[in-house]
Amino acid sequence: MAEADTRTRILEAARRLFHEQGYGATGVATILREAGVHPGSLYHFFRSKEELLAGLLEYYPSLFAPIVSRPIEAAEKEAVERVFALLAFYRKGLEESGCRLGCPIGNLALEVSDNHPEVRPLLERNFAMWSGTVAGWLARARLRRGTDLDRLARFVLAVMEGAVMQARGAGSLAPFDAAVAELRRHFDLLQERAGASRARRRKR
Amino acid sequence: MAEADTRTRILEAARRLFHEQGYGATGVATILREAGVHPGSLYHFFRSKEELLAGLLEYYPSLFAPIVSRPIEAAEKEAVERVFALLAFYRKGLEESGCRLGCPIGNLALEVSDNHPEVRPLLERNFAMWSGTVAGWLARARLRRGTDLDRLARFVLAVMEGAVMQARGAGSLAPFDAAVAELRRHFDLLQERAGASRARRRKR
Amino acid sequence: MAEADTRTRILEAARRLFHEQGYGATGVATILREAGVHPGSLYHFFRSKEELLAGLLEYYPSLFAPIVSRPIEAAEKEAVERVFALLAFYRKGLEESGCRLGCPIGNLALEVSDNHPEVRPLLERNFAMWSGTVAGWLARARLRRGTDLDRLARFVLAVMEGAVMQARGAGSLAPFDAAVAELRRHFDLLQERAGASRARRRKR
Amino acid sequence: MAEADTRTRILEAARRLFHEQGYGATGVATILREAGVHPGSLYHFFRSKEELLAGLLEYYPSLFAPIVSRPIEAAEKEAVERVFALLAFYRKGLEESGCRLGCPIGNLALEVSDNHPEVRPLLERNFAMWSGTVAGWLARARLRRGTDLDRLARFVLAVMEGAVMQARGAGSLAPFDAAVAELRRHFDLLQERAGASRARRRKR
DNA sequence: GATGAATGAGGCTTCATTCAT
DNA sequence: TATGAATGAAGCCTCATTCAT
CATH class of the missing domain: 1.10.10.60 (Homeodomain-like)
Known part of the structure; x- marks a missing residue:
């Protein structure tokens, strides 16, 4: 190094x-x-602490693929499972820190978006990269007809952030696990009658 | 006095x-x-700014019923619609403030739970009151068998907080609306085969 | 004390x-x-260093009478001589400091009037008090008909400030003395034919 | 190059x-x-900011003739009028800048002469060039017997600097004009009995 | 002789809190 | 209990200058 x-x-x-x-x-x-x-x-x-913050929010996307998405893609081939592997990644972070830290982007979004509106586009860019990745994965899943993948990915992001928030507030993983379990149910329902006849591209 | x-x-x-x-x-x-x-x-x-914070988190629950839940209960009788009226309440707050402010408890949860762990129980108490109210409403809804109401309510809270966060980051209501629409779909699926004939007020 | x-x-x-x-x-x-x-x-x-400066410029006038004008008025009864006693006061300040320091108000006028325009009225108030005192003294002098006392007093102030400036630049009293000597000549000319017949109010 | x-x-x-x-x-x-x-x-x-200051004070004299004295000498042939043309030059500077800026050498004299005594000789050199030029002009004027031209030129410089200072403090040209008007009177008195018949171009 | 990163002291101001009245 | 002055650490940032390339 x-x-x-x-x-x-x-x-x-x-x-x-x-x-x-x-x-x-x-x-x-x-x-x-x-x-x-x-x-x-x-x-x-x-030029200022604020510009350092902006620099950091421009730096974050460069870390997402090597640290987050590529390892998941390497370890897990099935689309929906990748989503839950991603949630597990955040769960692990909570677990290792005693329900502290959470999502760095989410934290900044709540703390700075009002007082430093210049960084909003950068926050959105991070959220868009995250949900865009999820949407990309889900393109290969067999889900109910009429499923809007971008919307579903934004939903997954919301659940993750809201679940992390509750876990940090409670100091316990229970609310995180509850929210993820209910999200799993949503995916189960979306897959339930999805593709009776559709050909599966890949197997694992 | x-x-x-x-x-x-x-x-x-x-x-x-x-x-x-x-x-x-x-x-x-x-x-x-x-x-x-x-x-x-x-x-x-x-005794300190921190105790003022604690005092505030003890004060908040006294505001929830008069300002949030009771008006909703008065205006909306149907269980699931109450949930979406609650989400609409937060949407209105975002709209009126230009996607600022958000959920006061959620903001504090992310900002102070690590540095001031004493307030965690108070944060959790606020979250529990919120999701407890939702769970109470949903007790009268006809949902799929096996639905865990507390879990579902925590899920609703997560979606709300994560949706607010994305809206504040983006400076736009679009991600909020996307997450809520997907949550509506989840409720639709939960209600789909639950009650044979019950009319739903809204569809989208 | x-x-x-x-x-x-x-x-x-x-x-x-x-x-x-x-x-x-x-x-x-x-x-x-x-x-x-x-x-x-x-x-x-x-509230700021700048407001301290303003406070100081409001404080200065309270020092002028006890430290500057009253001692001169007590020691010197003749009007024109009071003016030159005032100039001698500044000369003494230069002499004791090795041609340093100079006039505190004049220094600030040149240093801060552009960058801190809010203090201009306060600078002017100090200049006006100084020249107003001189004009008051000269009201009892016998000067040529048509002499504008306020204008003359402003002129005296200008000579004093310009003389102090040159002395500080040169590190020598010579330019100060030269300017004052020429000012004496101006007063001599103003008094030359002033009151052939006018009664003198006081003698000393 | x-x-x-x-x-x-x-x-x-x-x-x-x-x-x-x-x-x-x-x-x-x-x-x-x-x-x-x-x-x-x-x-x-x-070698330092201070040496840059010194370099600037050595550079200034090279600007005086082309920018200040030669244009005046070209436009105005009468000795005393040249002096007032010089004062008008500074008045114009004040007017164009809203009573800001003032005399660059005078500003530096008050600001740096105490803290940077090495530059004093350079300040004095600038003042001497200025007053030397004025004295040179006045050598051709018909003034009262016994007039010390160097002393008078130093006096003119003092009036100019003190007048500029008051104008900047007040944010108004009035005190500048007052001081110059009184200086005009001084010259009038000096010229009064000097030459029996010489015509003066201007009167106050 | 140009470049731009590095140095480290010091700039003005705000902080949460306590004390004396 | 209300008041407002006092505390002293820490806040973010800029300074003139030097260094390595």
């Missing part, structure tokens, strides 16, 4: 700290210390 | 400001100014 | 430091240290 | 910015941006 360049070190420190403490609760000084960087350097790359 | 007034004025100011700006971004000085109160007074009623 | 109140201690520290170093070159931290005060205290009385 | 260009671009940027904002309030970064130059380049030509 070569010494990352300064800009990336700053982004990585910000990513971790914003995830752990939130945007407002993270001081620039802490980011500097964790990144091993001087104030002037940070402000050389980012 | 005057005491109760002062305390309530503080709570109301905190409620509004935490909702508009978040907990961390709201300074105690701002709360004082908005409540028309001096520091000594606030610290007479609450 | 009783311990002055906090606000006055701050103003006195600012007065001295702004005079010695200028407004921009004086850090708030230095003012705090010299006044023996904590940041919150300063910002309790003044 | 390219070197001369760069150095001059830096000096011109510094001249403009120091005039508009003052020395202390102008950041080196701003100078760099306005000059289109990188830090290393500036520090190649000037």
Whole structure:
């Protein structure tokens, strides 16, 4: 692991700290210390803490494929199961942290979208990438006729975020598991009479 | 009397400001100014900003019935429609504020649950009241056999929170509407074979 | 000398430091240290460094009579001589400081009037008090017919400020003395044929 | 060649910015941006911001003849009128800028002479060139016997600087005009009995 | 001689809280 | 109990300058 360049070190420190403490609760000084960087350097790359936030939201999409979607796609071939593997990924994060942290993008969406509206398009871009990936997977699933895949993917994202939120509030995985179980039921219903005759492209 | 007034004025100011700006971004000085109160007074009623937060989370449940659930129950008698009236209530809040503000409890859950774990039980109590109310309504609905009402209510809460989050991030109601439409579909499927003939008021 | 109140201690520290170093070159931290005060205290009385500057420019007029004009009026009864005593007061300030410091109001006028236009009225008020005092003195002088006392007083102020400026630039009293000597000549000419017959009110 | 260009671009940027904002309030970064130059380049030509200031004060005299004195000498042949044309030059500067900016040398004299004593000789050199030019003009005027031309020229400079200062403080040309009018009177008195019959072009 | 990243001290201001009246 | 001054740590950011390329 070569010494990352300064800009990336700053982004990585910000990513971790914003995830752990939130945007407002993270001081620039802490980011500097964790990144091993001087104030002037940070402000050389980012004009303000707010632009660092924007930079981070532009950086996140580059992490999604290598860390999240590609491993899932490699491990799981069946479309609907990929969706639940994705939810399991977030469950694991909650479990390992004692129902802390949650979804970094979701956290920022609630914390900063009102006070820093410039970042809204970047938040949306992250949500769109997430739900777009899910929709892409589901294109290969056999679901009831009339299913709107983009809408369904947005729904999955909503369930995930709302489930994570309840788990963090409760300090327990129970509400997360409840929401996911009900989502599973929704998929069961969508698949129930889906393709009596449809040919399956792949098997696993 | 005057005491109760002062305390309530503080709570109301905190409620509004935490909702508009978040907990961390709201300074105690701002709360004082908005409540028309001096520091000594606030610290007479609450030992710290954190205890004010706790006080607010204890105060919120007292607002839920008069402001949220009772008006819905009065206006809508059908169980499932009450659920969607509840979601419409949040949609209206988003619409009127330009996709800002969102759910005050959800915002606090993501912002403070890690850094202030003492308030977790209070957050959970608010979530439980919300989903408990929904579950109570749904007890009178005719849904598929095997439907777990508490689980379904938690699911509704998750969808609402995740839909609000996406709308705030996007600055648009579209993802909210998408998630709610898919939730409607879930209810349709749950009701499909539940009761042979019962009329549904709406379809989409 | 009783311990002055906090606000006055701050103003006195600012007065001295702004005079010695200028407004921009004086850090708030230095003012705090010299006044023996904590940041919150300063910002309790003044909303910003700029408002402290405004407060100082409102404070200055209260010093003019006791420190400047009244001692001169007590020591010197003749009108024109009072004017030159006033100039001598500034000369003494230059002499004792090695041609440094100069006129505190003049310094601020050049340094801040562009970047902080809100203080212009306060600068003007200080200039008006100074020249108003001079004009008041000259009302009792025998000067050529047609002499505009306010205009003459503004002229005296201009000469003083311009003379102080040159002395500070040169690091020498010579240009100051040259300007004052020429101003003396102007007064000599104004008095030359002034009142052949006019009765003198006072003698000394 | 390219070197001369760069150095001059830096000096011109510094001249403009120091005039508009003052020395202390102008950041080196701003100078760099306005000059289109990188830090290393500036520090190649000037060892510090302070040396840039010195360089600027050495550069200024080269601008005085082409921009200030020669145009006046071309337009106005009469000695005393040249002096008032010079004052009109500064008045125009105030008028065009809304009583901002003022005399660049005077501004620097008050701002930097205490904190940067090394530049005092350069300030004095600028003042001496200015008053020397005026004294040179006045050598051809018919003034009262015993008039000390250097002293009178220093006096004119003092009036100009003090008049500019008051105009900037007041945000109005009135005090400038008052001081100049009184200076006109001084010249009138000096010329009164000097030459029996010489016609004056203008009277106040 | 140009480039642009790095340095680290210091800039002004706000924070939640406590104290004296 | 209300008041408003005091506390002192920490907030984000800019400064003039230097370094390696």
